[in-house]
Amino acid sequence: MIQTANSTKHDNESIYLPEVATLIRKEPMTDLDMYFEFEMKNKPLGHLYGQFVELSIPGIGEVAISISSPPGKGKSFEMVIRKVGQVTSVIHQLNPGDSVGIRGPFGTHFPMEDLKGKSLLFVTGGQGLVPARSAILHALKNRGDYKDITILFGCRDPGQRLFTSELKEWKSRDDIVFLETVDKCEPGEWDGHVGVITTLFPQLKDIDPLETHAIVVGPPVMYKFVIMSLYDMEFSDKHIIVSLERHMKCGVGKCGHCQINNLYVCQDGPVFVYDTIKHLKEAI
Amino acid sequence: MDIVKIPENDFYKFVDKKIAEKSSRIISVVRKGTKFVFDELDSASRMCLDYDVTILPPKKYFQPQKETLLRFVPKQADSYEAVNEFEPITLIGVHYYDLAAIYLMDRAFSEGKKDENYLKKRNNALLIGLYPTHFFKYRFSSSVIKGEQPYKVADLMLIHMDDGHFALEIVTEKGRAYIEGAGCKKSDYTLKEIEDAKNRIKDDQRLPIPVELTPDYLMKNHDHPVWEVFGEKCYSCGSCVFVCPTCYCFDMKDEIDLTLKSGERTRNWDGCMLENFAVCAGGHNFRGKRAARFRHRIFRKGVNLPLKYHYWGCVGCGRCADACTSSIAGPVKVFKYIEENK
């Protein structure tokens, strides 16, 4: 393509131009998951519960990552990043002081304001705890704003547990119910519940489906079974909030990768009230 | 809308004058072997306005196959710099269905977050449309496009008349200014003559059901065997989406130059028919089956875009049917199969 100097203009209104953030802290969580705290260079991220950003390293690439901390930490925010490809491998090697590109925050959020005065049931599986944690921490910090709070967390095996010191704290609290399970474990490795997450449901007592909103976040296989269990408890679709994982490349509703029917998960989601997507056959 | 006329020879001379002026790149249809492509003109004599269809639609001028979005120094996040390269262009002889497709692209890139990399290129383009003069066996545009749709983007519309003239519809003031000095005369054609010339070429193919019914129709047929039957024959080669004027999905990639001192983030055509399009970080492929990908593409045209934009998401150009080695990609064939196997 011919480029003539006088007619080629540079322009800074790009929706693809990242802001800069600096790594302040990182800590391994599992063999694949690493905790990160970043600080925005200029202004706070301004995110809400369950949103995501596009995180990039120039020359390596960009990936969509959920934000794991609630708003209100100034310019800093937290993430847990699983090493699954080239970009995330390089992110794992970053050291405090290194900088990354951040676009976002993007997407819909858990409606924590609207849920004030209600009971909450969090159903989280594996990495699903990462975005859900931003809502959970908010609810625990503002405990008086919500009625009963129940948190379920399940993962593949004990080695996959995330935020273990927080899980311990949740377990010891008497103003919430926290139940945990692992799909499988080696003998002697785990003395808690074993079984997929829906096997925790029989332990749930006194949940009023009219007063409670379920927030469900987990791997793709989990949704169908959890929603069936919620139906058994007579939850209505309007009281089920899900956060869906898709391939989010651009985050701005253009690239098409995240599309489910006429919805762009990056813009219309990732957080949906189940009622609005249950007719979409590809949704769960 | 004003209509003027100009002898064909004079129009070619006018195009030569515009090329010499160098105030914008002049792009039109030229021959390539037995086929046609959009290309930059150095002389109007190469321009070929009686073509059947071009291999690629003109979308490549607004969303190039590959374009730079950012430049950077590798691993230095504070070095990111936005890149947006554009220049004035004039596209001459864009068939009305390709204009209809540009209208859909405009909506996609301007609604919600504005994509300036597309919009700057687009806003610096003047579009001279054209009604086809040649038959193309896979085209079915007349059964899917609403008449006003091409006029939402055209600046001028060319209509081949039988007497060695073009009739020229002046759609925008930008278009009017552009042809000043071309030597156009007031049109003395009757409206009927104009309409007949516009509709000179009858499409051979039609969508077998009314276009406004397709969203419900397809949703009802979400589990119809057609997706398996056609998906089975699909090679996931992506040809049908790359040639499609209403497909604009993309991927983004980082590239580093040989000195390792600078690099670029580029955007590249991508397509939902390619196997790994919907694979997410955890490795799960949300459309791992060919049938699911095949259905997604047709649903995008017949359900998703119509619900979002109130225009059909396919403009009936027939390029996909022509490009598909397996002869399955054309929407008409898909709808016919559903109709015949109810």
Ligand code: SF4
């Ligand atoms: S062109 Fe044909 S074979 Fe190739 S992806 Fe499209 S439908 Fe499949």
Ligand code: SF4
């Ligand atoms: S789907 Fe096929 S016929 Fe329709 S606009 Fe795209 S390439 Fe043309």
Ligand code: FES
């Ligand atoms: S991630 Fe690109 S459209 Fe949603």
